[in-house]
Amino acid sequence: MASLGSLRFGSRSLQSAKDARSEFSSQRQGRQCLNVARQRQNWSWGVTSLRERRRLLCAATSEIELDEFETFVLDLQKRIVSQGQLLNDDGSEFCEDKWDRPAGSGFGITRVLEGGKLLEKAAVNVSIIRGTLTPERAKSMSSRGRKIDPAGGQPYSAAALSLVFHSAHPFIPTLRADIRRFQVDGMGWFGGGADLTPFYIIERDAKEFHTTWKDLCDGYSEDLYPRFKTWCDEYFHIPARKEHRGIGGIFFDDLDPTEENYDVESLVKEVGQLIVPSWSKIATRNREIEFEQRHRDWQILRRGRYLEFNLLYDRGVRFGLQGGRIESIMVSAPPLVSWKYNVEPEKGSPEQELIDVLEKPRDWANL
Numbered sequence: 001m002a003s004l005g006s007l008r009f010g011s012r013s014l015q016s017a018k019d020a021r022s023e024f025s026s027q028r029q030g031r032q033c034l035n036v037a038r039q040r041q042n043w044s045w046g047v048t049s050l051r052e053r054r055r056l057l058c059a060a061t062s063e064i065e066l067d068e069f070e071t072f073v074l075d076l077q078k079r080i081v082s083q084g085q086l087l088n089d090d091g092s093e094f095c096e097d098k099w100d101r102p103a104g105s106g107f108g109i110t111r112v113l114e115g116g117k118l119l120e121k122a123a124v125n126v127s128i129i130r131g132t133l134t135p136e137r138a139k140s141m142s143s144r145g146r147k148i149d150p151a152g153g154q155p156y157s158a159a160a161l162s163l164v165f166h167s168a169h170p171f172i173p174t175l176r177a178d179i180r181r182f183q184v185d186g187m188g189w190f191g192g193g194a195d196l197t198p199f200y201i202i203e204r205d206a207k208e209f210h211t212t213w214k215d216l217c218d219g220y221s222e223d224l225y226p227r228f229k230t231w232c233d234e235y236f237h238i239p240a241r242k243e244h245r246g247i248g249g250i251f252f253d254d255l256d257p258t259e260e261n262y263d264v265e266s267l268v269k270e271v272g273q274l275i276v277p278s279w280s281k282i283a284t285r286n287r288e289i290e291f292e293q294r295h296r297d298w299q300i301l302r303r304g305r306y307l308e309f310n311l312l313y314d315r316g317v318r319f320g321l322q323g324g325r326i327e328s329i330m331v332s333a334p335p336l337v338s339w340k341y342n343v344e345p346e347k348g349s350p351e352q353e354l355i356d357v358l359e360k361p362r363d364w365a366n367l
Helices: 019-043 050-061 068-088 137-141 203-218 224-235 264-274 277-286 293-312 315-320 326-330 350-359
Strands: 097-100 105-113 118-131 154-168 176-184 187-197 248-255
Touching: 019 118, 050 326, 068 105, 068 118, 068 154, 068 176, 068 264, 068 277, 097 176, 105 326, 154 277, 187 224, 187 264, 203 224, 203 248, 203 264, 203 277, 224 248, 264 277, 293 315, 315 326, 326 350
Parallel strands: none
Antiparallel strands: 097 105, 105 118, 118 154, 154 176, 176 187, 187 248
């Protein structure tokens, strides 16, 4: 890997990858113990009963009666917002924009923080939707293997949380993540994942991030991480540039609980809880790295690739632009972006190293 020796580090030194792996293994054991406690508490988080929590959430948002997963998603948004504000550590807060769909067909809550010391822009969206499948959407879902009549007309429900953290620091990578569930006629499918988009390659960061997700997946089935990692690499690819958007992570879609040999919903919930912890150690450590304007310029330039992928290839964004709520869709865009013609990094530079990695994904968890 390219040397970062020319950069000045703060007082926190980088631990070895071996130490990091051991620490994450301990975290995994802790999560397993925590899961047992959560099952006993019915995810109450301070409310005496799940039924009461649903009632309060319905009263605060919409007349839609929420189920347990929808309640979890709304609670998770609050937790992530608190985690983000704590990491930012400058007193800035997420604004809250609540919106309703017509005729009681759903609602959403968009939370955004801008101009923070650590988080230049952060967005955490939740949407709870009830509707009827259009022929276009039914056909698209059917083509991906879902057992749905492509003619449409079926009632559906959807619940999703999505997140993006754009850092003000060029050595802190962008974090994107989501969890979601879609139900039609008693059938349900889950999706989600988390991926990292760095501007400079720091091997320890990549190993820690991927090891975190591998440890979680291995707790359900040892074949999940390789499957989800490959899925992520394939999805977040920019064919026109012949490179990937970032160093990946995990990504999954259309998981049918009746076809998998593990508890899909439990996995998805754990993914949601691990989103910020998978990134926060990297952010806390790397914010101590001093940088120059040239590093910041490279970060802003590379953000152009992030936006290119979202607008040209991301399935959710493209679908949403066909009539969705534009502010909630485009909130994932970076706050500052630049494009320059035919930029070619100097050979052997840290910038060129990033391009080399993005052109050929690596098995970070097993390096």
